[in-house]
Amino acid sequence: MDWNEERTATLRKLWLEGMSASQVARQLGGVSRSAVIGKVHRLGITVREVPTRQRSAVRTAVRAQPRTRTIRDTAPVQRSALRLVEVAEMAPTANILGLEIHSCRWPIGNPDSHDFGFCGREKTARGSYCDEHARGAFRKLASPSEVKAWARQPAAHIERHTA
């Protein structure tokens, strides 16, 4: 993997936007965090446009996608498992560089992978997701009796479906 012009340009852009070295490395693929830091220094772009304090949005976007669900949030998901699977299978239309203000931010795929992306379809004015993904993301609160019922479920058997 060499630093050709395209990869260098992407590095420059992501870094100046405030993405951390390890995040840039994962987006590019084939390079380590150290490699990115080394390159950043050689390019002389250690001072970034986006100050540390304002970086959280970018960070959250890149991390996205839960690793494993706990029983607490898994249980309600089960009830609409089929629809969540459908929703999850919608192909990404944007990567981190292509996200616009109006883009649906539903993460798709493994954030560590090259083909990780975001739904990118037109989102609702106030929310973070398009209509389709908003239906997958939000649900009514469960009743106290339902919560009790989930709590009695063995976690292992539920987590197998979402891990």
Place this chain on the structure above:
DNA sequence: CCCTGATTCGC
């Protein structure tokens, strides 16, 4: 434990 950037130095 997860993570951050900075520096050094053999390659």
Place this chain on the structure above:
DNA sequence: GCGAATCAGG
């Protein structure tokens, strides 16, 4: 020029 290893932390 490159980046693993290390340092110094959060």
